[in-house]
Amino acid sequence: MRAENPVFFLDYDGTLAPIAPRPEEAFPYPEAPRVLEALRARFPVYVITGRRVRDLEALLPLSGLPVVGGHGAEEGILGGEVRSLLSVDLSPLRQRLLPCEGVQLEDKGFALAFHYRGARDQEGVKACLRRWLEEVKGLLQALDLEALWGKKVLEIKPKGAEKGRAVLRLLERHPGHTPVCIGDDATDETAFRALQGRGLTLKVGPGPTAAAGRLADVDEVLAYLKTYL
Numbered sequence: 001m002r003a004e005n006p007v008f009f010l011d012y013d014g015t016l017a018p019i020a021p022r023p024e025e026a027f028p029y030p031e032a033p034r035v036l037e038a039l040r041a042r043f044p045v046y047v048i049t050g051r052r053v054r055d056l057e058a059l060l061p062l063s064g065l066p067v068v069g070g071h072g073a074e075e076g077i078l079g080g081e082v083r084s085l086l087s088v089d090l091s092p093l094r095q096r097l098l099p100c101e102g103v104q105l106e107d108k109g110f111a112l113a114f115h116y117r118g119a120r121d122q123e124g125v126k127a128c129l130r131r132w133l134e135e136v137k138g139l140l141q142a143l144d145l146e147a148l149w150g151k152k153v154l155e156i157k158p159k160g161a162e163k164g165r166a167v168l169r170l171l172e173r174h175p176g177h178t179p180v181c182i183g184d185d186a187t188d189e190t191a192f193r194a195l196q197g198r199g200l201t202l203k204v205g206p207g208p209t210a211a212a213g214r215l216a217d218v219d220e221v222l223a224y225l226k227t228y229l
């Protein structure tokens, strides 16, 4: 499956970089920077990630690449300007953080990610996180935040931060282009749903999805992208 005149919306973790034990260790697949560089010389390419744009800069050495960060909470250019699209104050929530053993906290400023990939008792941590979610339910509502379970992570993010909204907004900037959207996680599903009937959507790896097609792993993602070069 190939799109004519594509605009690429590519997820980062699990799509351009294999899943790593810790967020700061998720380096791109060795070929990815070269392939992205060649691809963006021909077509518009965006990385749409749950990460902060600034955090991605440390991993992906592609100065000038446009990135939507925080699932849609911010937009910027690697090595350039980044602007917030949503304003949120997480300080009341930071005062109610939980003591779940084995959790690695990633504080993105506009969102909090509780990682438990490294925990010895992952089921125990998940149960602890669920209990905490119950406790802070009212606060999340008051702050207009929502919980999103991803790959060995619970994220608390602004309600409006959604990849689906982000890809539709970006698509308006590229009339006549067909979106090619590739992602592997729960957060990518809003983008797959938003683009239904409008372009190509590809889920990486197993699991239920709204995407129209599937790629097995990062290796296959790169092989697929190379068919456009």
Ligand SMILES: O=P(O)(O)OC[C@H]1O[C@H](O[C@H]2O[C@H](CO)[C@@H](O)[C@H](O)[C@H]2O)[C@H](O)[C@@H](O)[C@@H]1O
Pocket (backbone or CB within 6 Å): 011, 012, 013, 014, 018, 019, 020, 021, 022, 023, 024, 025, 026, 048, 049, 050, 051, 052, 106, 113, 115, 117, 150, 151, 152, 153, 155, 185, 187
């Ligand atoms: O939208 P993405 O680019 O897929 O980002 C989603 C989250 O990815 C990161 O966490 C995930 O990847 C880590 C590195 O492989 C892994 O250790 C972790 O278990 C995964 O959940 C990132 O840290 C988050 O901020 C992103 O929201």
